[in-house]
Each structure stands twice: as structure tokens, then as C-alpha cells.
Amino acid sequence: MKYADGQRVLAGDVVEIDGRYHGLVIAAIEDKSYLPGGED
Numbered sequence: 635m636k637y638a639d640g641q642r643v644l645a646g647d648v649v650e651i652d653g654r655y656h657g658l659v660i661a662a663i664e665d666k667s668y669l670p671g672g673e674d
Contacts, residue, residue, distance in 0.1 A: 635664065645669050 635643045643649065643659055645667040650656040661668045 635662070 637643060642664055643662055644665065645659050645662045646669060647659045648656060649659060658669075
């Protein structure tokens with residue numbers, strides 16, 4: 635998954651969707667990164 639500017643979304647990023655929803659990325663499939671405890 636990528637941001638509109640082409641940068642990859644990484645675990646630990648805070649994202650906003652449609653200006654209404656926001657949250658913390660706990661796992662990023664593209665680079666296989668996870669926050670601690672999110673491996674399972």
C-alpha cells in the first residue's frame with residue numbers, strides 16, 4: 635500500500651482515510667514490517 639505521493643505505508647505510521655477515520659498501521663505486507671506483538 636502506498637500514500638498518494640508514492641511513499642510506502644510502514645508499520646507504525648498513523649494514517650487517515652477520507653478525513654474521517656484514523657489509526658495506527660500495525661502490519662505492512664509489502665515490506666513485512668510489524669509492530670512488536672503484531673507478528674501473530
